[in-house]
Amino acid sequence: MANKRRTVSIVAAVMCSLVPATMNAHATDPLPSWNDGKAKQSIVEFVQKVTSPDSPDFVPPAERIATFDNDGTLWSEQPMYFQAFFVFDRIRALEPQHPEWKTQEPFASVLKGDMKSALAGGEHSLAQMVMATHAGITNEEFEKTVTAWITTAKHPKTGRLYTEMVFQPMLEVLTYLRANGFRTYIVSGGGIEFMRPWCERVYGIPPEQVVGSSIKTKYELRDGKPVLIRLPELNFIDDKEGKPVGIQQHIGRRPIMAFGNSDGDFQMLEWTTAGTGARFGLIVHHTDSVREFAYDRDSSVGRLAKGLDEANGRGWTVVDMQNDWTQIYP
C-alpha cells in the first residue's frame, strides 16, 4: 500500500510537469516586479477575462496575439537606439577597409567620436550608415556579427551589456502571457535581422515572431552554395503607420494586446484596440531619471506626446516606471 501510494505520487508528479502552466498561473504572483496598482491590475484583469472559459470576453488561444515594441518598451533606448551604437561600432571596425571614410561624412564624424555631427545629416546620413554596415554581406555573416557584438558590447552610461538593460517587469509580462496561451511578438522599428539573433535567448521570442524594419535580400549561388545577400536597399519601415502593415503582413491577425512606449507605437495600439471584443493597449512612460531615463514630449528618441494625451480617452494603460515598477533591470 505504501509502495503503491509512492508510485502513484511519482506518476502524478511526472504528469503534473506536463500540465500547462496556465493551470498554475494564479498560484503565485506572476508579476512580482510590479507594484500593486492600476497598471498591474489592468494586465491581470484583462488576461483573466480573455482566458476564463466562462467569461463573456473569452478569446480562443489561436487569437491570443500580443505585440510588443522593443526600443523603450522591452529594453532601454537612451541616449540613442542601441542599434545606433551597433552601427557606430561597425563603422569603427570596418574603418581599415574604407580609407575614404576618413574624409567622408557622416563616417568621418563617427571615426572622430563626434556622434552629434554624424547624426546631424538626419535620415539620409543614417540610411547611409545603416547600408554601409548592414548590407553587402550574407544573412549568416550579419547574424554572426550581431551575435558577437550583442554578447560583448557595453552601454556607455551603465556599463552593462545591452541585453542586461531589458526591463524585468516586461520579461514577467511576456512569460505571464505565454503561460496563458498567448503568442508574444516583437513589432519594432529596429532591424528585423538585428533582433532575431538574440530575442529568443533574451525574451523567449523566436525569430518567426519578430517583426521589424528590413532591407532587401537576394538569393544567389556563391561557389555553388546558396546564400541570401543583404542589399543596400530599403525593404520596409516597421514604424508608425508601418506597424499595423507589418503586423498584417507577418501575423495575418489583429493582436488583442499591444505594448509600446512612444508615438511610433500609436498606430499599433490604435489598430489593436479598434478591433471587436476585449482589447488592451499599454504605454510604458519613462519617468525614472534615477534608475533609468526620464523623457517624453521633448525627446528626439522615443518621443511620446500624442499617446500621453490620448491614452486615457482610449482606455489605454499608462505605466509610470518610477512608481509601477519595483525593479527596472534584471
Place this chain on the structure above:
Amino acid sequence: MANKRRTVSIVAAVMCSLVPATMNAHATDPLPSWNDGKAKQSIVEFVQKVTSPDSPDFVPPAERIATFDNDGTLWSEQPMYFQAFFVFDRIRALEPQHPEWKTQEPFASVLKGDMKSALAGGEHSLAQMVMATHAGITNEEFEKTVTAWITTAKHPKTGRLYTEMVFQPMLEVLTYLRANGFRTYIVSGGGIEFMRPWCERVYGIPPEQVVGSSIKTKYELRDGKPVLIRLPELNFIDDKEGKPVGIQQHIGRRPIMAFGNSDGDFQMLEWTTAGTGARFGLIVHHTDSVREFAYDRDSSVGRLAKGLDEANGRGWTVVDMQNDWTQIYP
C-alpha cells in the same frame, strides 16, 4: 481499494490526454494514404531520426520547420491555378461596376468566357486582372470576399469545392509532422491574403504560418476607424528565388524539410537541403491522369523539369502520385 484504483485510472486517463501526441505517433500508421515504398519510407525515417533524442541527427523542436508549396503540392492546380478562377469569378461579379470592361482587354475576353485570350497578354494582363480584383478594398473586405468564394465556388472539371481538391496524403504529412513537434508553413507563389482565410480550417495552418505573394497595403483612418487598404502595387513575389527570401523574411530560420512540386519550388528545396545537419526535400510528381492530372516538363502551369532532372543527385524524394498514393482527395 477498487474505488482508489478507479480514481487513479481516471486521473491517469486525464493526464494522458495532456501527453504530447509525439509519444503515441508510432502506435498506428501516421500516413495511411501512402503505399509502402521509398517515398513514404523516406518521410518516416527522416522524422524518426530528427526527433529521437538519442539520434545523432536530433533536431530540437524550435528548429523543426517544414515548408510546403500550396498549388500542386497541397491541392491541385490544373487546368490553371485556383486563384485564377477566383480572379475570373471576381471580374464577372464586378462587371456591373465596370461598364468599360466590355471593350477593354483582358477583361472583355474574361466576360466572353474566353480565358485563353484573357491570359494571352502574359504577366502584364494577369497583373492587371489581379490588381482590379484584389486591390482598392480593405483587408477585411477582401477576406470576406475570399471566404464567400472558397466556400461556394466549384472546380469546372471535378465539380468539387476547391478545398475538396486538397491531397489527403499531404494532409496526413502535415498532421504527422505537427504531432512530432514541427511547425508547418505554407510558402506559395499564391496570394498570402487569398490563402489565409481558409488555410487554418483546411490544413490546420494558422495565418501567421502562411507566406505568399503580396500587394502593398496602407494604414489609414476611414470615418475615424483604422483600416488597411490594399493598393494596386506589387509588394513581393514569393516564387523561385523569392521563396528563400520570403522564408527568411517571415520565419527567420532555414527549414529542415521542404515540399514542392514544380520548378518554382526548386530554390526553396535547394536552400532547405543546403543547410547543415539532416535535411529533407520532396517533389510531388503529378503522374495520375485518371484520379488527378498528369503533367511535368511541358505544362505551362506547375512546370517540372529541373527538379525532375536533379532530384536524384540531390537526394530529394520524388513522389509518384499514381503509385505512391492510395487516395488523392479526402
